Amino acid sequence: MTTPAGFPASRPRRLRRTAALRRLVADVALSPSDLVLPLFVKEGVNDPVPIASMPGVVQHTRDSVRKAAAEAAEAGVGGLILFGIPAVKDARGSGADDPDGVVQVALRDVVTEVGDDVVVMADLCLDEYTDHGHCGLLTDGGEVDNDATLQRYADIAVAQAAAGVHMVGPSGMMDGQVAAIRHSLDSNGFSDVAILAYAAKYASAMYGPFRDAAECAPQFGDRASYQQDPARSADEAVREAQLDVGEGADIVMVKPAIGYLDVVRAVADAVDVPVAAYNVSGEFSMVEAAAANGWIDRDRAIDELLISVRRAGAGVVLTYWATEVAARLSR
Ligand code: PBG
Numbered sequence: 008m009t010t011p012a013g014f015p016a017s018r019p020r021r022l023r024r025t026a027a028l029r030r031l032v033a034d035v036a037l038s039p040s041d042l043v044l045p046l047f048v049k050e051g052v053n054d055p056v057p058i059a060s061m062p063g064v065v066q067h068t069r070d071s072v073r074k075a076a077a078e079a080a081e082a083g084v085g086g087l088i089l090f091g092i093p094a095v096k097d098a099r100g101s102g103a104d105d106p107d108g109v110v111q112v113a114l115r116d117v118v119t120e121v122g123d124d125v126v127v128m129a130d131l132c133l134d135e136y137t138d139h140g141h142c143g144l145l146t147d148g149g150e151v152d153n154d155a156t157l158q159r160y161a162d163i164a165v166a167q168a169a170a171g172v173h174m175v176g177p178s179g180m181m182d183g184q185v186a187a188i189r190h191s192l193d194s195n196g197f198s199d200v201a202i203l204a205y206a207a208k209y210a211s212a213m214y215g216p217f218r219d220a221a222e223c224a225p226q227f228g229d230r231a232s233y234q235q236d237p238a239r240s241a242d243e244a245v246r247e248a249q250l251d252v253g254e255g256a257d258i259v260m261v262k263p264a265i266g267y268l269d270v271v272r273a274v275a276d277a278v279d280v281p282v283a284a285y286n287v288s289g290e291f292s293m294v295e296a297a298a299a300n301g302w303i304d305r306d307r308a309i310d311e312l313l314i315s316v317r318r319a320g321a322g323v324v325l326t327y328w329a330t331e332v333a334a335r336l337s338r
């Protein structure tokens with residue numbers, strides 16, 4: 008369309024001319040309180056251990072995880088999610104619900120440090136704690152036993168709740184896990200503890216660096232029999248999310264984030280609870296590696312990717328960049 012004088016009738020560029028115009032019409036923003044920082048804490052180490060495949064991320068000691076939590080709180084980060092790496096692993100992942108297990112100890116310390124100022128979460132799974140590296144108990148035939156695993160998750164939830172967790176994050180993709188955990192929390196006096204359900208979690212190569220960080224690579228096979236197939240449509244993710252909401256999930260999460268923005272959008276449109284997305288380790292490390300090579304502008308790439316996750320419909324974003332981005336945003 009042109010005007011009678013022959014000029015373009017519509018000029019979207021008018022609203023892009025200055026930074027003030029662009030700010031005025033921006034629809035989505037990143038805010039520190041929407042970001043959640045994953046933290047790894049390792050039992051029995053005296054110094055933080057760098058993770059080679061995740062530059063700048065470490066396996067924390069008992070002391071350093073507390074400091075990292077305080078720094079995140081200071082920067083205004085909305086939440087923390089703890090992952091534990093036990094000194095000893097066994098077939099049933101006993102460390103996961105030991106009251107003196109690595110995550111329970113760290114939870115007590117971190118909650119003492121930040122109180123109610125930051126939402127303190129814990130990943131609720133078995134893979135960091137089992138010697139075989141799978142997210143559940145195994146049958147004699149080496150399959151992950153869904154229903155036997157639910158009882159373990161129910162016990163882990165109570166151990167984490169007793170240690171002060173505000174929200175548990177079941178990530179094992181067992182059917183019925185949210186209901187089992189909700190029932191266990193409620194019947195043990197922890198009805199206030201919320202559930203962040205990893206509702207749509209794909210069997211992804213993007214978890215590679217995390218498995219170094221959490222020392223939880225499966226010792227045989229892979230997780231494709233319980234995590235979702237990337238080749239299925241977002242409808243399956245919507246169904247998973249709706250099931251979890253029905254079982255009592257307070258927040259549903261899509262994971263990974265960047266390659267799954269269509270899934271984030273579909274889930275956000277379908278449920279009426281808050282939606283989170285996990286910007287996972289491989290997504291982090293790809294940006295860091297490209298930036299280290301001078302191939303991209305690191306800070307701009309980080310902001311753009313995180314904004315894309317917000318634009319797709321996630322209100323909460325888990326990211327290893329949480330403290331850094333929150334600090335930058337509040338300057
Ligand atoms: C399982 C769990 C995984 C991640 C979070 N929770 C790994 C897996 O499913 O293999 C991956 C997170 C990341 O890659 O950043 N406890």
